[in-house]
Each structure stands twice: as structure tokens, then as C-alpha cells.
Amino acid sequence: xxxxxxxxxxxxxxxxxxxxxxxxxxxxxxxxxxxxxxxxxxxxxxxxxxxxxxxxxxxxxxxxxxxxxxxxxxxxxxxx
Amino acid sequence: xxxxxxxxxxxxxxxxxxxxxxxxxxxxxxxxxxxxxxxxxxxxxxxxxxxxxxxxxxxxxxxxxxxxxxxxxxxxxxxxxxxxxxxxxxxxxxxxxxxxxxxxxxxxxxxxxxxxxxxxxxxxxxxxxxxxxxxxxxxxxxxxxxxxxxxxxxxxxxxxxxxxxxxxxxxxxxxxxxxxxxxxxxxxxxxxxxxxxxxxxxxxxxxxxxxxxxxxxxxxxxxxxxxxxxxxxxxxxx
Ligand SMILES: Nc1nc2c(ncn2[C@@H]2O[C@H](COP(=O)(O)OP(=O)(O)OP(=O)(O)O)[C@@H](O)[C@H]2O)c(=O)[nH]1
Ligand SMILES: [Mg+2]
Ligand SMILES: [Zn+2]
Ligand SMILES: [Zn+2]
Ligand SMILES: [Zn+2]
Numbered sequence: 001x002x003x004x005x006x007x008x009x010x011x012x013x014x015x016x017x018x019x020x021x022x023x024x025x026x027x028x029x030x031x032x033x034x035x036x037x038x039x040x041x042x043x044x045x046x047x048x049x050x051x052x053x054x055x056x057x058x059x060x061x062x063x064x065x066x067x068x069x070x071x072x073x074x075x076x077x078x079x080x
Numbered sequence: 081x082x083x084x085x086x087x088x089x090x091x092x093x094x095x096x097x098x099x100x101x102x103x104x105x106x107x108x109x110x111x112x113x114x115x116x117x118x119x120x121x122x123x124x125x126x127x128x129x130x131x132x133x134x135x136x137x138x139x140x141x142x143x144x145x146x147x148x149x150x151x152x153x154x155x156x157x158x159x160x161x162x163x164x165x166x167x168x169x170x171x172x173x174x175x176x177x178x179x180x181x182x183x184x185x186x187x188x189x190x191x192x193x194x195x196x197x198x199x200x201x202x203x204x205x206x207x208x209x210x211x212x213x214x215x216x217x218x219x220x221x222x223x224x225x226x227x228x229x230x231x232x233x234x235x236x237x238x239x240x241x242x243x244x245x246x247x248x249x250x251x252x253x254x255x256x257x258x259x260x261x262x263x264x265x266x267x268x269x270x271x272x273x274x275x276x277x278x279x280x281x282x283x284x285x286x287x288x289x290x291x292x293x294x295x296x297x298x299x300x301x302x303x304x305x306x307x308x309x310x311x312x313x314x315x316x317x318x
Contacts, residue, residue, distance in 0.1 A: 002195070002196055002197055002228040002231075002232070005195070005199075006113050006114075009113045009116060010113055013109065013111055013113065014109070017107055017109050018107075027104055028104070035256075036230075036256050036257040036260040036290065037114075037230075037231050037257060038227055038228065038229075038230030038231040038257035038258070038261075039231065070231065070257070070260060070261065071112050071114065072112060072113045072114055072231065073110070073111065073112050073113065074109045074110075074111055074112075074113060075108070075109060075110055076106055076107060076108045076109055076110070077106070077107050077109060078104040078105065078106055078107075079104065079105045079106075079107055080103050080104050080105070
């Protein structure tokens with residue numbers, strides 16, 4: 001459940017960085033997930049499709065990199 | 081469609097990482113997903129501090145003894161119950177708030193429903209229903225859960241994580257995130273130690289691997305053992 005909340009934040013954050021959300025599609029989101037941030041990558045991946053449905057990120061793939069530390073960070077995204 | 085990224089290329093191999101030269105534009109974002117909650121929590125902590133209120137978070141698995149520790153604390157504090165207040169987080173019921181209220185301490189229950197943790201926004205809403213006049217310590221008992229509350233600050237100045245001896249001494253090794261975000265580990269239900277296999281040293285060592293130097297206390301809310309150390313830690317301030 002908390003992964004769903006974080007996925008909603010992720011989608012909001014990503015869409016806010018688009019120049020034109022009506023035309024652009026996000027194809028990939030590159031995330032850094034801290035080893036001790038309390039978030040399970042598989043759970044993020046599971047929650048993402050529902051959270052992203054109907055948004056420009058609907059078809060985006062999550063590229064998750066595990067890193068040391070407690071942060072959970074959207075590094076960059078790929079947009080077409 | 082590409083099974084990896086949904087990009088619409090029918091026969092692309094489903095590899096975990098691939099580039100689409102030419103057609104995709106990269107946008108650097110570099111933002112934390114936790115920062116909105118962190119911002120709210122920090123603003124809340126400041127607002128409370130300005131009113132002379134310190135918030136202390138209580139976390140741990142379901143039934144670790146969080147509410148019992150509060151009850152024992154209120155019994156032994158010998159202080160004015162009007163100086164304490166509690167935000168109780170549980171998925172359902174106001175049972176814990178009722179237990180607190182029985183000690184003459186103001187409490188507000190947050191029933192989180194399907195949400196598995198409190199966050200700063202939920203606590204802000206709870207505080208709208210809690211009169212903090214005269215209160216100097218606000219307890220925030222999170223939903224019983226050793227995983228999900230870890231990344232979500234709630235405006236606490238200090239976070240206490242409980243592990244009861246009946247849960248097993250390996251919990252800090254298995255759930256390091258919670259301990260990395262802790263300011264104190266309380267090993268609870270110490271009166272049950274003779275009945276279970278639990279090595280307090282191993283538990284402490286595991287927690288300190290996640291958070292070097294973490295203070296570790298051992299208490300029984302039932303017998304009162306260790307509560308003097310607990311009250312001393314509490315009085316020590318942030
Ligand atoms: N023997 C013994 N039992 C305890 C102690 N502390 C708590 N308990 C018992 O453990 C059970 C759970 O205690 P609670 O205080 O409700 O635990 P909690 O962490 O608040 O539980 P949730 O809010 O539901 O997550 C109750 O049956 C308590 O009586 C203790 O120090 N010794
Ligand atoms: Mg409780
Ligand atoms: Zn959760
Ligand atoms: Zn592709
Ligand atoms: Zn609100």
C-alpha cells in the first residue's frame with residue numbers, strides 16, 4: 001500500500017517534468033531505490049501500472065537501481 | 081509491443097535495460113520521492129517545537145508493546161497527564177486511544193484503513209482534532225508494522241523502535257530500514273525472556289549495524305523492569 005502512495009508521487013513528479021503532458025509519453029523512469037529505504041522494488045513495479053493508468057506514464061517501464069542509503073529518487077526519464 | 085518498456089516495437093528482446101537511440105529524449109529529474117513528506121514532517125516538527133512540544137514516534141511490529149509502554153510510562157512518570165498527548169495509528173478501531181484515555185491522557189485515533197503507515201499529512205489532520213494546550217510531549221504511535229512506516233517521517237524529533245523478545249532477536253537484521261531510521265531501540269516484554277530464545281546482544285548488534293551507536297534499552301511494561309532507564313532516556317531530550 002505504501003508503494004502505491006509512492007507510485008502516485010512518482011507519477012506526479014514525472015508528469016510535472018514534461019514540457020507538454022498532452023503530447024509526450026514517458027517510456028522509462030530511472031529510479032534509485034536505497035537498500036534501507038523501506039521500499040521493495042517488486043512492490044513498486046506491482047503498484048505502478050494502476051497508479052500510472054491514464055497518465056503519460058501509463059506505458060513507462062521502471063528501471064530500478066539499488067543503491068546504499070535511505071533515499072528513493074527519480075533520477076531521469078525517457079520521453080518520446 | 082516490447083515486453084520491457086511498452087514501446088511498441090514488436091520483436092525487441094525483453095531485456096531489462098535498452099536504449100532507443102534517436103526516438104527517446106532523456107530528462108534529468110533528480111528528485112526524491114520522499115521529499116514532499118519530509119518537507120511536511122519538518123514543518124510540523126518546527127511548528128510543534130515553537131509551541132514547546134516534542135513529538136516522539138513509537139514504532140514496531142503489531143503487538144510489540146507500544147501502547148503498553150505508553151501506559152506504563154504514564155503510570156510511572158508521576159507527571160501531569162495533561163502535559164502528554166497521543167496520536168494513535170491503527171488500520172481500524174480506536175481501542176488503543178481508549179486505553180490511553182483511561183490514563184487521563186488526551187488521545188486521538190487515526191484509523192488508516194488500508195494504509196499501512198502514518199505520514200506527516202495524516203498526523204497534521206489528527207492534530208486538528210487534538211487540543212495541545214499545555215502539552216509538552218506528543219507521542220505518535222504508528223501502525224504496527226516493521227516495514228512500511230520506516231521512510232515516512234511524521235514530525236517526530238525522536239523515533240523509538242520496539243522489538244519484543246517474543247518476536248525474535250533477528251528482526252533488526254531482517255528489517256534494517258526501520259532501525260536505520262531509529263533513535264532508540266527498546267527491547268520489550270523483558271519479563272518473558274526466560275520463556276523464549278532471544279539474545280538481547282544479537283538484537284542490539286543487528287540494530288547497530290543499521291544505525292551505528294543506536295541506544296538500546298530493555299524493558300518490561302508488565303513488571304516495570306528497565307523503565308527507569310527508559311524514563312532517563314526520554315528525559316534526555318533530542
Ligand atoms: N508479558 C508482557 N506482555 C506485554 C508487555 N507489553 C505488552 N504486552 C502484551 O502484548 C500484547 C500487545 O501489547 P500492545 O501494547 O497492545 O502492543 P502494540 O505494539 O501497541 O500493538 P498494536 O498497536 O496493535 O501494534 C498485549 O497483550 C499486552 O498485554 C510486557 O512488557 N510483558
Ligand atoms: Mg498499540
Ligand atoms: Zn506498506
Ligand atoms: Zn523497448
Ligand atoms: Zn489533507
